[in-house]
Amino acid sequence: MIDIDSLYTKSVLVIDAKTQEVLFEKNAELELEPASLTKLASCLWSINSLRYLANQQKKTLEDFLEEEILITDYHIKSRPSNLGLKAGDRIKISNLFKAALVPSKNDCAKALGIHIAQLFNKSYKEIILDLNFWLKTTLKCKNTKFLNFSGLHIKNLEKQAYTTSLDMYKILKAVDEDKDLKKYAEIKDNIDIEYYSIEEQKYINKILTRSDLIGNRKISIGGEAYNNGVHPDYYYGVRKSGYTPSAKHTFAAKMNLITNKSFYLIFLCSRTRTLHLSEDGSKILEILKNL
Numbered sequence: 001m002i003d004i005d006s007l008y009t010k011s012v013l014v015i016d017a018k019t020q021e022v023l024f025e026k027n028a029e030l031e032l033e034p035a036s037l038t039k040l041a042s043c044l045w046s047i048n049s050l051r052y053l054a055n056q057q058k059k060t061l062e063d064f065l066e067e068e069i070l071i072t073d074y075h076i077k078s079r080p081s082n083l084g085l086k087a088g089d090r091i092k093i094s095n096l097f098k099a100a101l102v103p104s105k106n107d108c109a110k111a112l113g114i115h116i117a118q119l120f121n122k123s124y125k126e127i128i129l130d131l132n133f134w135l136k137t138t139l140k141c142k143n144t145k146f147l148n149f150s151g152l153h154i155k156n157l158e159k160q161a162y163t164t165s166l167d168m169y170k171i172l173k174a175v176d177e178d179k180d181l182k183k184y185a186e187i188k189d190n191i192d193i194e195y196y197s198i199e200e201q202k203y204i205n206k207i208l209t210r211s212d213l214i215g216n217r218k219i220s221i222g223g224e225a226y227n228n229g230v231h232p233d234y235y236y237g238v239r240k241s242g243y244t245p246s247a248k249h250t251f252a253a254k255m256n257l258i259t260n261k262s263f264y265l266i267f268l269c270s271r272t273r274t275l276h277l278s279e280d281g282s283k284i285l286e287i288l289k290n291l
Helices: 035-056 061-065 093-100 106-119 124-138 165-176 179-185 273-289
Strands: 011-016 022-026 068-070 090-092 191-196 202-207 234-244 248-257 262-270
Touching (some): 011 165, 011 273, 035 061, 035 093, 035 165, 035 179, 035 248, 061 093, 068 093, 090 093, 093 106, 093 191, 106 124, 165 179, 165 234, 165 248, 165 262, 179 234, 248 273, 262 273
Antiparallel strands (some): 011 022, 011 262, 090 191, 191 202, 234 248, 248 262
């Protein structure tokens, strides 16, 4: 077994996806900043909210996902990473989900939240409260509080957003089990995001997916490079990475081994991506391969 104290990452949780058995745990209930792992929760709550509205209005979820929204200055006051939306642009809700998850576009996450708030005749701040209440009551996340839809650090705020590896596991598992959201959170190839300018010009933003934190693109879990971008031992399903200077590197993913075993991995507060996170992941992978 692994020496937990040898791991660089401050909080680590590895769970067997089939049995839900905890295999490795380090500070799983320590409250830490989630960075962009927040988007897993905000997108999960959003798609459940759209289902509720679809049921109330006798529509389908697809009706809401295919709806276009008009971007305003309020939607896009967000710091990098951004898709580059401008006031007057139009974009489908489905593309907001797609851009907010794997590529982690902060302007799209915020635009999604504001749109959901408007559908419920609420403010953006009010739906953040709704999100946290839903996580606590529905997913039983006991030690989580998000402050926005993106996970960005809020300046001049003493107590930032926080979660635990245990709570993030509950969120990741729920995303993995949501067939409508899962397709946006496990994209393996490059992504094309379509939107239209105020002049009706069509834009296609081609995005390289960020799956390389413990990667199956250019950097493997052990740091080696693979020409075909695929690790020989595993591939990821649902996954999300994050980083802010205060949160450090964060990562949540479902890892599927070629032996048909699957695991949920949560890493919170890893100082560097290519050394600490990759090295910790490499140690864990070697053990999982032999279970």
